[in-house]
Amino acid sequence: AFQHRLWPEIEKTVKQQVAMARMGIGDCGSGWQLFAEDGEMKMYRREEEVDGMVVDPLKAVHVVKGITGHEVCHYFFSPQYRYDWETTLEQMTVLETISDDTLMFHQIHKRIWPASQRDVVFWSHMRKLPNDQDRDGPDIWTVVNNSTEDPDHPANAGKCVRIFLTVCLLCQTRVIPPKDGTPLSRDNISCKITYCSVVNPGGWAPASVLRAVYKREYPKFLKRFTAYVKNQTKSKPIMY
Numbered sequence: 001a002f003q004h005r006l007w008p009e010i011e012k013t014v015k016q017q018v019a020m021a022r023m024g025i026g027d028c029g030s031g032w033q034l035f036a037e038d039g040e041m042k043m044y045r046r047e048e049e050v051d052g053m054v055v056d057p058l059k060a061v062h063v064v065k066g067i068t069g070h071e072v073c074h075y076f077f078s079p080q081y082r083y084d085w086e087t088t089l090e091q092m093t094v095l096e097t098i099s100d101d102t103l104m105f106h107q108i109h110k111r112i113w114p115a116s117q118r119d120v121v122f123w124s125h126m127r128k129l130p131n132d133q134d135r136d137g138p139d140i141w142t143v144v145n146n147s148t149e150d151p152d153h154p155a156n157a158g159k160c161v162r163i164f165l166t167v168c169l170l171c172q173t174r175v176i177p178p179k180d181g182t183p184l185s186r187d188n189i190s191c192k193i194t195y196c197s198v199v200n201p202g203g204w205a206p207a208s209v210l211r212a213v214y215k216r217e218y219p220k221f222l223k224r225f226t227a228y229v230k231n232q233t234k235s236k237p238i239m240y
């Protein structure tokens, strides 16, 4: 099949991001610090700066009942739902449909005082992965979003400061079959979600402001997004 110019980068980045998402938080010696917790949701960050800019890697782990990894990735990847759950989105454009599981986006997000407005150009790829730990276990689904260049949308050409991000959403479905052999329902499934992100804010922004934004925005985003998926799927057949 025809190979898109981005395909080698997509393959490499997906493998790398999935491997990192699957790594546990490890002991606290690994530098991960828990910064937010809400029920099953735990959010960790590492404090890292590049050229004096905060690029704190984030890893969030959440377990949500009643939905599958395929459903979580479907609603995260598909553009038609994004305005419903991505509250900070001001504008989203699909720049290119690379394949049915790979798109290129341009997004402009709402401004966060006192920093200037940010935009981002990224490719987004959704993929089912074999569950190599538990052979007959349900598949693992992932969406990887990675910043890329687009000649028609050069960085910092307009009013927005271009940010650079790599995001990996990794979903592992869990099925606990009912004892009495009745057919599976949403009460018997749950999904373990790992959301990893590294964001380079582009232009300079005060470290304290960025860390406060991340502390506020990430928990809100993951709670809102997972509640959206539960609500969208509750009366639909289970998509494994």
Ligand SMILES: Cc1cccc(-c2n[nH]cc2-c2ccc(F)c(-c3ccc(S(=O)(=O)CCO)cc3)c2)n1
Pocket (backbone or CB within 6 Å): 086, 088, 107, 109, 110, 111, 112, 118, 119, 120, 145, 163, 165, 167, 213, 214, 217, 218, 221
């Ligand atoms: C969830 C979150 C964390 C940190 C900051 C903010 C935020 N608040 N106000 C503006 C933004 C903002 C600015 C620029 C961005 F690129 C994204 C951004 C965030 C997530 C993703 S994604 O790839 O995870 C989901 C697709 O939108 C893409 C862009 C979000 N939101």
